[in-house]
Amino acid sequence: xxxxxxxxxxxxxxxxxxxxxxxxxxxxxxxxxxxxxxxxxxxxxxxxxxxxxxxxxxxxxxxxxxxxxxxxxxxxxxxxxxxxxxxxxxxxxxxxxxxxxxxxxxxxxxxxxxxxxxxxxxxxxxxxxxxxxxxxxxxxxxxxxxxxxxxxxxxxxxxxxxxxxxxxxxxxxxxxxxxxxxxxxxxxxxxxxxxxxxxxxxxxxxxxxxxxxxxxxxxxxxxxxxxxxxxxxxxxxxxxxxxxxxxxxxxxxxxxxxxxxxxxxxxxxxxxxxxxxxxxxxxxxxxxxxxxxxxxxxxxxxxxxxxxxxxxxxxxxxxxxxxxxxxxxxxxxxxxxxxxxxxxxxxxxxxxxxxxxxxxxxxxxxxxxxxxxxxxxxxxxxxxxxxxxxxxx
Amino acid sequence: xxxxxxxxxxxxxxxxxxxxxxxxxxxxxxxxxxxxxxxxxxxxxxxxxxxxxxxxxxxxxxxxxxxxxxxxxxxxxxxxxxxxxxxxxxxxxxxxxxxxxxxxxxxxxxxxxxxxxxxxxxxxxxxxxxxxxxxxxxxxxxxxxxxxxxxxxxxxxxxxxxxxxxxxxxxxxxxxxxxxxxxxxxxxxxxxxxxxxxxxxxxxxxxxxxxxxxxxxxxxxxxxxxxxxxxxxxxxxxxxxxxxxxxxxxxxxxxxxxxxxxxxxxxxxxxxxxxxxxxxxxxxxxxxxxxxxxxxxxxxxxxxxxxxxxxxxxxxxxxxxxxxxxxxxxxxxxxxxxxxxxxxxxxxxxxxxxxxxxxxxxxxxxxxxxxxxxxxxxxxxxxxxxxxxxxxx
Numbered sequence: 001x002x003x004x005x006x007x008x009x010x011x012x013x014x015x016x017x018x019x020x021x022x023x024x025x026x027x028x029x030x031x032x033x034x035x036x037x038x039x040x041x042x043x044x045x046x047x048x049x050x051x052x053x054x055x056x057x058x059x060x061x062x063x064x065x066x067x068x069x070x071x072x073x074x075x076x077x078x079x080x081x082x083x084x085x086x087x088x089x090x091x092x093x094x095x096x097x098x099x100x101x102x103x104x105x106x107x108x109x110x111x112x113x114x115x116x117x118x119x120x121x122x123x124x125x126x127x128x129x130x131x132x133x134x135x136x137x138x139x140x141x142x143x144x145x146x147x148x149x150x151x152x153x154x155x156x157x158x159x160x161x162x163x164x165x166x167x168x169x170x171x172x173x174x175x176x177x178x179x180x181x182x183x184x185x186x187x188x189x190x191x192x193x194x195x196x197x198x199x200x201x202x203x204x205x206x207x208x209x210x211x212x213x214x215x216x217x218x219x220x221x222x223x224x225x226x227x228x229x230x231x232x233x234x235x236x237x238x239x240x241x242x243x244x245x246x247x248x249x250x251x252x253x254x255x256x257x258x259x260x261x262x263x264x265x266x267x268x269x270x271x272x273x274x275x276x277x278x279x280x281x282x283x284x285x286x287x288x289x290x291x292x293x294x295x296x297x298x299x300x301x302x303x304x305x306x307x308x309x310x311x312x313x314x315x316x317x318x319x320x321x322x323x324x325x326x327x328x329x330x331x332x333x334x335x336x337x338x339x340x341x342x343x344x345x346x347x348x349x350x351x352x353x354x355x356x357x358x359x360x361x362x363x364x365x366x367x368x369x370x371x372x373x374x375x376x377x378x379x380x381x382x383x384x385x386x387x388x389x390x391x392x393x
Numbered sequence: 394x395x396x397x398x399x400x401x402x403x404x405x406x407x408x409x410x411x412x413x414x415x416x417x418x419x420x421x422x423x424x425x426x427x428x429x430x431x432x433x434x435x436x437x438x439x440x441x442x443x444x445x446x447x448x449x450x451x452x453x454x455x456x457x458x459x460x461x462x463x464x465x466x467x468x469x470x471x472x473x474x475x476x477x478x479x480x481x482x483x484x485x486x487x488x489x490x491x492x493x494x495x496x497x498x499x500x501x502x503x504x505x506x507x508x509x510x511x512x513x514x515x516x517x518x519x520x521x522x523x524x525x526x527x528x529x530x531x532x533x534x535x536x537x538x539x540x541x542x543x544x545x546x547x548x549x550x551x552x553x554x555x556x557x558x559x560x561x562x563x564x565x566x567x568x569x570x571x572x573x574x575x576x577x578x579x580x581x582x583x584x585x586x587x588x589x590x591x592x593x594x595x596x597x598x599x600x601x602x603x604x605x606x607x608x609x610x611x612x613x614x615x616x617x618x619x620x621x622x623x624x625x626x627x628x629x630x631x632x633x634x635x636x637x638x639x640x641x642x643x644x645x646x647x648x649x650x651x652x653x654x655x656x657x658x659x660x661x662x663x664x665x666x667x668x669x670x671x672x673x674x675x676x677x678x679x680x681x682x683x684x685x686x687x688x689x690x691x692x693x694x695x696x697x698x699x700x701x702x703x704x705x706x707x708x709x710x711x712x713x714x715x716x717x718x719x720x721x722x723x724x725x726x727x728x729x730x731x732x733x734x735x736x737x738x739x740x741x742x743x744x745x746x747x748x749x750x751x752x753x754x755x756x757x758x759x760x761x762x763x764x765x766x767x768x769x770x771x772x773x774x775x776x777x778x779x780x781x782x783x784x785x786x
């Protein structure tokens with residue numbers, strides 16, 4: 001079963017509002033074991049709406065739309081759905097009464113415009129909206145052997161979510177559409193580039209593998225996204241555990257965590273577990289390292305604090321190592337971590353990362369490439385990773 | 394001219410990640426007067442990618458995609474675009490050299506997989522990517538009288554945005570044929586809550602007003618979003634200028650800036666204009682203030698640096714004032730700004746913000762409410778706002 005999620009409104013296509021309904025519905029459908037392959041957003045144009053609805057009904061088996069069910073002229077979902085499926089709109093007396101009642105409750109008379117919200121394509125089921133005036137629409141549609149179902153919900157998240165949970169989810173379960181269970185798990189890695197990582201995991205990233213493994217990178221952190229499909233949650237989880245084990249066997253300590261974890265989360269966790277502490281000093285990163293660490297450890301039990309240095313004329317491996325040792329002793333911390341960059345007129349720029357501990361000081365350096373937004377996080381993460389590896393021995 | 398924006402990746406269709414590129418590109422196209430009517434998101438499936446690209450090329454004149462240009466097997470945009478337009482992929486030697494150079498700069502060898510990133514559909518223009526290994530693709534495609542153009546950009550926002558600004562925008566100049574011109578303008582304010590702000594501007598927020606004014610709040614910064622529609626850009630801009638004037642007359646120096654500006658941007662700008670400098674010291678905010686300031690002033694010409702204090706047992710108005718004076722003198726700066734919080738066992742927690750200058754020291758304090766994520770940014774912004782007001786006299 002292939003699902004498509006549709007969002008309707010000029011405020012979305014013009015970029016004035018960020019659509020979060022679609023992400024939420026994607027997560028909900030995945031949890032029900034229904035694969036989402038398409039998202040579509042369309043502006044308030046009748047012809048365009050008819051076209052995208054026709055497309056969706058042809059390529060998906062389940063289409064969920066949000067928006068376009070209001071009472072004003074730019075709310076076109078009802079009409080577009082009727083046109084796309086060659087049906088007529090018909091007034092539903094009970095829905096009209098519900099809408100009128102909502103106005104009466106607020107001591108107002110229903111504007112004539114709102115009557116349109118009680119009109120439904122012939123043959124559709126009505127999805128009650130306890131929190132608003134726009135009921136939803138649930139319509140089956142078939143062409144030859146291809147069956148699909150269109151569910152139109154309002155765009156107001158609070159209304160949409162309650163209608164989803166109260167009426168749509170039971171109807172999806174009842175119809176037995178969710179035959180498969182889907183589970184996700186994310187393995188977080190640091191230390192190599194995306195293609196290098198893939199080379200280390202040749203058979204895992206292949207399409208068609210079960211569970212599926214996808215690879216994405218954000219600020220030098222690699223996420224391996226495992227998606228398992230099965231008959232039961234337990235089956236999915238076993239398959240995921242097996243894939244995680246294969247990843248660990250292949251890439252070893254490049255794996256640092258899972259889910260939403262970042263390097264600072266695991267570093268602070270490990271420091272706290274050992275009753276150890278850290279002080280930092282950094283130049284060129286505007287305190288990024290301290291900000292990350294401080295945001296995790298708001299009590300400052302492990303991350304004692306950081307210093308952002310005044311601009312330095314000349315940074316060297318030696319000076320960054322010295323800064324790490326100094327941060328450790330001034331902060332009276334178990335570890336001192338220092339970051340610094342050297343801009344050279346005549347050759348490639350460099351950055352240095354140094355870690356001081358009771359065992360002395362170790363450091364690494366690398367070339368700088370691109371924008372500070374790119375190398376800044378990478379440098380800060382190399383520092384955290386150096387400490388992480390020290391902590392796990 | 395109709396535009397469509399496309400986002401590619403399982404991590405989006407599965408709901409694991411929220412797509413923000415599409416909104417950003419929509420805003421950019423609107424500003425160019427190009428109407429966006431469709432957004433499409435598709436998972437990492439070759440056949441589905443080919444279909445949505447064909448659809449988009451048929452119904453839009455300009456298609457901008459993000460994602461799917463990485464070096465791994467689940468990056469399908471290049472291949473799907475070639476298939477959808479019945480073209481072949483061909484190696485571009487210059488792009489390959491660029492990619493190899495990026496690896497060399499970081500002291501690594503290019504994995505063979507990355508060669509795919511130098512492959513382009515025959516006839517396409519290459520969009521350089523100074524910050525990453527994935528160049529973009531710019532391909533014209535016509536069927537009969539319908540002409541369209543497909544621009545494929547990487548999904549990494551920092552790379553995508555620079556490529557957009559540097560290469561794509563100049564190539565689109567003069568292509569906007571929207572009948573109506575739309576202009577947006579955002580006025581930024583700080584110092585009161587959202588409902589208070591609305592009460593100060595009663596006639597402006599009204600629905601149906603032209604230009605439209607919307608109000609949103611993020612981390613205590615209020616954005617007043619003005620949307621003007623007209624026949625010419627000049628007409629829109631005049632209407633916006635008139636509304637901006639009305640806002641300024643109503644709320645005075647609560648207005649600090651416009652557009653994407655934050656308090657740190659205007660503070661650094663004003664300091665640089667006056668040839669003055671700032672040093673900071675903060676506790677409880679994990680260096681947030683220094684991080685914000687340092688990100689604006691990467692050269693450190695105005696923001697000399699910050700210190701993140703080790704945890705303090707007892708903060709008082711006096712101690713924070715003293716810290717501001719000390720930051721100023723130690724840093725040899727025109728201004729010293731200090732932030733501190735006091736957690737009390739028996740009464741409401743407090744925070745203190747102090748500003749030291751040649752005129753002495755001034756400070757403000759306020760109660761702490763809720764989560765550090767709420768009061769942290771507010772406290773840091775109160776410090777910046779204190780300095781902003783000092784700078785404008």
